[in-house]
Amino acid sequence: MKFGTGFLIAGQFRRRTYYRQRAARGRSFALNRWAALYIVAAAVWLSAGQLNAQGPASTSQAKAEPLAPLQQESSQTPADDPPVQAEAPARETDCNEKPLPEKDPFDRGFGEVEVPGRVIDAQGKPVAKAQIFWKNWGVRVPVRKALSDEDGHFVISTFRQNPAIGANRRLDPDEINKNRLLKTSIIATAPGYGFGTVIDGDGITIQLVPDDPIVGRVLNESGQPVRGAKVRVRDVLWPRRDNDPIVQLENRQGDGSVVPVPAGEGLDPWLSAIRQAANMNDYFVARQYVVGLIQANFLGNRPAVYAPLVPPVVTDDEGHFELRGVGRERVAELYIDGVPDHASVLVLVANRLLESPIVVAAQSESVKKLISNPGRDLTVFGRQLELTLPAGRTIQGVVTDRGTGLPLSGLRVVGPAVTRIEYPGYDRFFTTTDHEGRYRIESFPLTQQAFFKVEAGQDRDLEPIDPEELPYFSREITLNVAAGTGVIQADVPLSRGIWITGKVVDDVSGEGLMDATVEYHVFNDNPHLKSELERNSPPEFETGVRTKEDGSFRLRALPGRGIVTANGFRYLEGIGADAIKGLKNDEYRETLYQPGGFSPYIRSTTIEVNIDDETATYECELRLVKGKSRVVTVIDPSGEPLTDLEASGLNHQVENPISKIQGDMLDITNLYPGERREVVARSVSRKLMGMALVTDEGDDPITLKLQHWASVSGRLVDDAGEPRSSGLRIQLDDGKLPIHTLNGLQYDKQEFLIDAEGKFEIVGMVPGAAYRLSVIEGGVLWLGNATNIFSLKPGEVRQLGDVKVMKRE
Structure with missing residues (x-):
């Protein structure tokens, strides 16, 4: 977020947490949030020891109809979004027919396992010929796996990762119930219904919901109908209920709603809160009253998860459209775009009749005056709506090597999120350069300052280019997307840097440290940086790069003077910073180029690098040092030991926010010389809380007596x-x-x-x-x-x- 002059950020720089989070985020908060939850979901999956979390096997797709071919990823037709077209009639298939004997890329040699289930309607009656889809983290678009029979029964097959289970085994309800992620990964659709997810109970039972079509009309700013506008789903939300397996999975990981969900039928609590929302902060509170596939994070992280569940539609000659499959008493987040010289809009549709639209302001007017890009307001419609597409522009260009002029293919070009509920590079306004280095982003709203970034990392979904040939710097450009017609041409030359390679190791053992984060920063007086800035080509350096299993890493850097810094779990911070010219605590913000939230004093170890112009690859090593450890014993007000505990401050003052403790002893690690750390513990069941001040002085155990909070x-x-x-x-x-x-x-x-x-x-x-x-x-x-x-x-x-x-x- 860019702030206007005089803007006051609450609590800015008053906690080291701000710097920590900025430094650890890497590319963006959004991307790392999904990555972190992916790890959590994968852990849940593997702990159950059942199925392959990477996605469905193609050998089992003989039971399913083939999906439409995928298109090149772009702002309007993501790589996982099938083109809009009439869907072919479903082919009747035998749910028990044998899969085709072809090799599947996800087959780990452990054989195949079958998952049985049943599809019912809201009254509990079986639904025949329902299409069964499988969606998990390994694939972007849910894969059609089977059709239900006359009794609503179906069987899907997938490979698993647990070799202890024999081949071709069908899972029983007990095995299925152990795997919450499995239960939330199976979805069903049928004509006349809203798509269904698994309901609570033994085994796999999918309940479809009644559906009302969402009908609307799209006009331009002159009031004329817009033909050919594409209407597609970003996310579908439904009332949060404790017996929903998706909610149960969230709660198991501690990522569920943090505010009480008011009592009420259907969408009533959500709509009541939305009507009272003063800005998007209030909207995000209300959003905890509902849950969805993307919002829950366990079934994908981008809108194309819905592409086959609620197929996109286009407006006719009169601007009309009809969208089916969302389901009654649900909320559809819809993108409407794809029209030249018109902007993409994001609206919410509550699938019920509303007397009038509800507008949720991005920010209050007083805040908007101080923020240069507060985001767009959000409008909530009922299932019968009429809206206007504002003016927009198409942005295109070519990404090239600055020195040679050769095109660079396979690089992601990511525009900003224009509303606060989106994630850059995941929703819209992003694309990938083609073999000639070209990119194109359509339907971008008119904006005075729009920040577009070319990411130097290769797109994961394309054939990778040898990374040794790509030490390019990511680069951000600012565009004034003004009113007009035609395209805005924005070519982006990228500069080459030099690879820094090395290892992060434990200072005592010398062993490499996996998953330590490494960053590079350059000094303002570096002549190569000055040259880049004079050419109006400010480089962007990588942050939050993680080391491999052996502690090795690689970073892009400029020749000349800079620093490399590493951070590791349970290691001291600030090592080496004071010895580097220009890095003293009151200097580094002025001497480093765009330090942002970075501080060498919240990084474990920092070293100086001074790279010669002719160097091809620069090698270095960073040694991390551990601090002292102490033990805290927790007792209740009567002096008895406590075991139902949560605590913070175990490894750092502000990291590891809530850790569940086994037993009554807290292991406090990584104490600095002279540090005075506040360690907080609580027992929620007994409403007890207390704080101990822990230093590195002494070795005796410390006693923390909790008191009633x-x-x-x-x-x-x-x-x-x-x-x-x-x-x-x-x-x-x-x-x-x-x-x-x-x-x-x-x-x-x-x-x-x-x-x-x-x-x-x-x-x-x-x-x-x-x-x-x-x-x-x-x-x-x-x-x-x-x-x-x-x-x-x-x-x-x-x-x-x-x-x-x-x-x-």
Whole structure:
């Protein structure tokens, strides 16, 4: 996000968490979020020891109809989005017919396993000829696997990774129930219904839902109908229920809803919250009342997951369209685009009748004045809608080698997300250069400053180019997408750098460290950097590169002076930084090129590199040093040991936010010389909490006695005594990070909801710790403090009464 002059970011640079998260994110928060959850999902999958998480086997696709051929990935037709066309009639198949004897790329030599199931309707009656799809992380588009028979039964087959299971074995309900990811990976569709997912219970039972068609009309800004606009699904959301296997899988990993879901039928709670939403922050709270395949993260990470489930449609000569298959009492996030000189729009459609559309502002007007790109407002329609496509432009260009002028193929060109619910490079406005280095992004909205990035990493889904030949720097360009017709030409030459190769090792054992993060940064006075800037070609350097199993890594760098820095789990930080000219704590922000959230003092080890112009590859080694460890024993108020524990501060002051503890002892590692670390522990079942101050001095165990936690509540009012709530939240300053409350939002400085009457409540605070409450607008604008610094006694439930925003000093 780019901020306007004078913009105040709440809590900016006041916690080292901000820098840590920025440094660890790599390319973007969104991508790493999906990657992290992918690892979690894979772990769940492998722990069950059943099936191959990489996707369906083609040998079993003899039971299914072939999917349409895939197109080149682009902003309008992603590589996993079949072209819009009339679907061929379903071929009746025998669910038990033998698969074709061809080699499958996912076959690990462990044979095939069969998964039986049944499809029913809302009344529990069997549904015949329903199409059964399999979707998992290994494939982008769900693969059609089988048709249900007259009794609704079906069998799908896939390869598994557990060689202990004999070949051609059919899983029984107990084996299926052990694997939550398996149950959420099977989806069914049938004409006249909304697609169905597995419901709670033994085995695989998929329940289709009643469907009402979403009908609409698309017009241009002159009020004329738009023909040929493409209407496609981004995500489908339905009311969150505890008995939904997708919700159960989320809850098992701790990634489910963090706010209570109000009682109500269908979409009523969600719509009520949406109508009251002052901005997108409130929208994200309401979004926790619903769940979807993409939102849940376990069944894919991009809109094409829905391509065969709810096929896209196009508008006719009068601009009309009819979209079927979403399902009644669900919410469809729809992209409508594909028309030259018209922008792509994202709308939400609640599949019920609404009296009028609901507009959710991206930010309040006061915040919009201070942010250069606050995002687009979001409109929620009912299932009968009419909307206008605003003007837009097509952006195209050629990506080349700056020195030779030769085209560079297979590189991703990613535009910005124009709404706050999207992820750059996953939803729209992205593409991949072809064999002539050309790219094209259509239907981009008119924007004064739009940031497009050419990513130097090879697209994973294309035939890879030898990376030794591609030490190019990613590059961001800024475009003014003004009103007009035709294309905007934006060619992008990329500069070559030099590979830095090396290893990250443990200082004592010398063994390579896997999954350490490595970064390169260059100094502002580097003459090669100055040359790039003079050519208006600012390079982008890699962050968050992870080491391989042996600790090896490779980074792109410029000749001349720079630094390489590594970070490892449970290792000291700041090693080597003070010895490098220009890296002292009060200097590095001025001497390094665009450090952003980077700090060498929150990285484990930093070394200086000075690369000769003629060097082909520069080699180096980074040695990570471990800090001291201490033990903390946790007891309850009566002195008895506690075992039902969660704790933070075990390995660092702000990392590892909530760790479940086995036993009553906390292992505190990586203590700095002179560090005073706040270690927080709690027992949720007994409502106990406490904090210990742990240093590197001494070796004896430390005893932490938990006490009954405290809470605070109040009411935010204006000068006239009227409640304030719209677009505002209470923020907890000076809290003990990051496990000090139960009902907080965000990670760093936790925020708390304010209801329509101005009331707020904070539950689970550390007795005796110092706190202060602030008021935040739009999640970013600090309005002022609501209290002075205070502390609470064990078990205290303090009523603050009416509080106001205090005048700034």
